[in-house]
Amino acid sequence: MRIGTGEQERSLAMAALRGDSGAFRELYDAYRERIWTLVVYSIGDSLQAEDVLQTVFFKAFRGLRSFRFQSSLFTWLYRIARNECLNYQRRRNAAHVPLEAILGSNDEIDTTPISDGHEARRVILQNAVKQLPFKMRDVVVLKYLEGLSYEEMSRVLGCAPGTVASRLNRALAELEERLRPFRRLL
Amino acid sequence: MSCWRFYLRRKFVPYLEGSLPPGEAKRLEKHMLDCDRCRAMFARLRTGHQLAQQLRQFNPEGAQGAPEFEAMMADMGEIVTGRHRWARLWENWLYALTTPRVVQGLTALVLVLSALLVVSNRRVLFGERESVTVKRSALDFSNFHPLSIPEIRLNTQPHISTEGYVRDLHVDKEEGTVHFKLVEIPQGAGPFVVCEIISSIGMSLPREGSRVRVYGVARYDAQPGREWHEVNPVLNIAVLKH
Numbered sequence: 001m002r003i004g005t006g007e008q009e010r011s012l013a014m015a016a017l018r019g020d021s022g023a024f025r026e027l028y029d030a031y032r033e034r035i036w037t038l039v040v041y042s043i044g045d046s047l048q049a050e051d052v053l054q055t056v057f058f059k060a061f062r063g064l065r066s067f068r069f070q071s072s073l074f075t076w077l078y079r080i081a082r083n084e085c086l087n088y089q090r091r092r093n094a095a096h097v098p099l100e101a102i103l104g105s106n107d108e109i110d111t112t113p114i115s116d117g118h119e120a121r122r123v124i125l126q127n128a129v130k131q132l133p134f135k136m137r138d139v140v141v142l143k144y145l146e147g148l149s150y151e152e153m154s155r156v157l158g159c160a161p162g163t164v165a166s167r168l169n170r171a172l173a174e175l176e177e178r179l180r181p182f183r184r185l186l
Numbered sequence: 187m188s189c190w191r192f193y194l195r196r197k198f199v200p201y202l203e204g205s206l207p208p209g210e211a212k213r214l215e216k217h218m219l220d221c222d223r224c225r226a227m228f229a230r231l232r233t234g235h236q237l238a239q240q241l242r243q244f245n246p247e248g249a250q251g252a253p254e255f256e257a258m259m260a261d262m263g264e265i266v267t268g269r270h271r272w273a274r275l276w277e278n279w280l281y282a283l284t285t286p287r288v289v290q291g292l293t294a295l296v297l298v299l300s301a302l303l304v305v306s307n308r309r310v311l312f313g314e315r316e317s318v319t320v321k322r323s324a325l326d327f328s329n330f331h332p333l334s335i336p337e338i339r340l341n342t343q344p345h346i347s348t349e350g351y352v353r354d355l356h357v358d359k360e361e362g363t364v365h366f367k368l369v370e371i372p373q374g375a376g377p378f379v380v381c382e383i384i385s386s387i388g389m390s391l392p393r394e395g396s397r398v399r400v401y402g403v404a405r406y407d408a409q410p411g412r413e414w415h416e417v418n419p420v421l422n423i424a425v426l427k428h
Contacts, residue, residue, distance in 0.1 A: 025255045036252035050253055057258065090285055122244040125237065143199075144238045165196035172199070172234030173227070179237055186237060 009073045017064050028057060031074060034146060035081045041141050042085035044130050052088055056081045075156045086134065121186055128178045136171035139164060189223045198231045327401045327422055335370045336377045338404065338415045347401040348379060348417065349426065352392040364391060368400060368417070380407070382418040389423050397427040 015023030036053055043049045059080050067076060129140055138157060142148045150161040157164065179186060189195075194217055200206045201214055218225045283289075331343040335350050350368035357364050364383040370376050372395065381400050383389065392398045401424075402417035 021259075028255050028258065032252040032255075053252060054258055087285065121240070125240055126244060129238075129241065140238055140241075144241050162193075162196060165199070166192070168199055169195060169227075169231060172231045172238060174234075175237055176230045176234035183233075186240070 006069065006072065010069055013064055013067065013069075013073065016061070024061070027073070031077050032057075034074065035077055037145050038078065038081050038141055039085060041126070041130055041137060041145075042082075042134070043088060048088070052081075052084055056084050059084070071155060078156050079158075082138065089134070117185070124179065124182050124185060128175055131178065132171060132174055135167055136174060139168045140171050140175070143168060189221050191217060191221075191224070195224060195227060198228055199235060202232055202235050330401045335368065335379050338379050339377075341404050341415075344403060345401075346404045346417065347399055349397065349399045350379070352394055352396050352398055353378075355392065355394045366392065366394075368398070378414070380414050380416045380418070381420050382416065383423075384419045389420075390425060392423055392425060393428060396425055399424045399426055 009027075012023045012027050016027055032053070035056060036049070039049045039052050039056070040046060043052055056077070060077055063080070067073075129137060132140065139153060142153045142156060148156065150164050153164045154161045194214055197206055197210060197214055201211055206214065218228060283292075327347065330345045330347040331341070332347045333341055335348055338346065338348060348368065350370055351372040353367045353369050353372070355364070355366040362384070366381055367378045368381050369378045381402070383391070400417050400420050401422040402420040405416040405418050407414055407416055
């Protein structure tokens with residue numbers, strides 16, 4: 001469910017601030033999947049992602065009073081989520097794990113049709129995106145999962161549209177290189 | 187050969203999506219006919235774009251989605267009402283304090299404070315003697331206790347003045363000091379006091395045989411072979427008779 005206008009967002013946020021749990025629920029339901037997508041792609045582990053998601057909405061609830069609606073609620077939530085994911089990774093000191101270490105070398109992959117090809121493609125693709133550097137992963141998630149334009153992405157990420165375009169190019173080139181051994185499967 | 191037309195390369199993805207205006211699309215195609223580098227990059231981006239487009243088919247983590255509102259509020263409700271608020275706050279503070287930047291900042295602060303402590307307490311730490319420099323003109327010699335040479339052996343005052351004849355004058359150029367005996371009788375044996383000038387700046391050095399009055403700090407040298415009274419250091423000399 002997407003909340004239609006800025007006015008709707010504002011009135012829901014004001015109601016949530018007044019203690020209307022129904023309004024807060026509406027806001028949560030409106031944005032949880034989109035924030036969840038970002039968090040899961042950043043954290044990788046869905047159990048930890050739940051914890052991070054809770055922290056994001058907890059901080060959003062606390063910070064709602066000082067939110068001035070100069071950006072959309074989604075932009076604001078996204079930035080909280082992005083910072084929280086960064087903090088999580090710093091704390092956990094996530095080490096880079098090569099995709100091949102997770103899935104084995106190219107020789108080990110059976111290239112004959114497998115019963116659950118859909119699941120195999122999902123794992124390969126999602127892991128490749130999760131292994132991207134943070135800034136590249138951001139643009140891929142925002143572009144291909146959120147469907148944002150360059151201008152919208154630049155507002156969310158706080159950088160120029162040209163920078164967004166350059167980052168996206170690097171991300172796609174990186175993705176192509178990482179997934180080259182698995183092209184026959186994808 | 188490198189291509190500097192990075193602004194054209196930024197249009198690759200809009201071109202793939204068909205969202206470039208026709209004029210710009212034609213310009214991009216014309217450039218790629220002539221530029222191997224951009225052609226190769228375009229090919230890679232096209233593959234990456236096609237792969238990324240497949241992401242939409244899948245839920246972020248299999249079939250599992252974000253937790254329902256009730257599940258999230260089960261923990262957060264307690265937080266919102268403050269029951270575990272302090273525990274969470276403490277946890278958040280702890281995490282905030284352990285981020286790399288904060289750690290670097292705190293480390294730098296500790297180093298700076300340590301350096302300041304060492305510098306301000308170097309005398310205590312490294313056993314430096316306090317060196318007090320006092321202007322000779324600032325000393326009030328009228329407060330120095332006047333004694334004759336034989337009376338010095340009964341002296342209990344720290345600052346004294348005494349008169350006598352200079353004998354056995356010796357200048358130690360290496361150490362920059364001047365030693366002489368001050369005697370009551372110019373010739374022959376008799377009571378004496380050893381005087382040492384450690385800084386002759388501002389003082390007129392005595393001559394052998396002259397009669398002088400010295401002002402200084404009374405000491406006793408108890409080393410075997412010495413065992414004599416001293417005025418050390420001499421703080422002032424007044425020549426009474428050459």
